[in-house]
Amino acid sequence: MPLPRVQPVVPTRRKESFDDPDWLFDLKYDGDRALLYIEQGRGRLISRNGNSLTRFAVLATQIAFMLAVAAAILDGEVIAADETGRPQFYDLLRGTRTPAYVAFDLLWLFDKSV
Numbered sequence: 001m002p003l004p005r006v007q008p009v010v011p012t013r014r015k016e017s018f019d020d021p022d023w024l025f026d027l028k029y030d031g032d033r034a035l036l037y038i039e040q041g042r043g044r045l046i047s048r049n050g051n052s053l054t055r056f057a058v059l060a061t062q063i064a065f066m067l068a069v070a071a072a073i074l075d076g077e078v079i080a081a082d083e084t085g086r087p088q089f090y091d092l093l094r095g096t097r098t099p100a101y102v103a104f105d106l107l108w109l110f111d112k113s114v
Contacts, residue, residue, distance in 0.1 A: 010048070030087040045060045045078065045101075080097035
């Protein structure tokens with residue numbers, strides 16, 4: 001069964017900051033937002049506009065191998081972190097640092113291998 005095609009949740013921009021104990025907040029990662037599709041041991045990263053992020057194909061393959069699941073969809077962001085762990089957007093664009101994938105959400109999981 002092929003994986004469903006999904007759209008990542010688009011963050012909502014607010015004019016003023018707020019604090020609420022009922023809300024969770026994520027850091028801004030300054031990377032490329034991407035859905036990671038894993039099918040039959042292969043991974044591919046797709047942008048929120050539906051474009052294949054082929055320049056991160058090695059990263060997608062590595063993640064698929066490490067997760068060892070038959071099928072999954074993750075929502076996250078490809079980043080390039082510096083020595084302190086801070087994302088560096090221009091290093092990601094230039095390809096001067098090794099990319100990493102920060103997963104926000106597991107959208108689909110089927111048939112996890114043990």
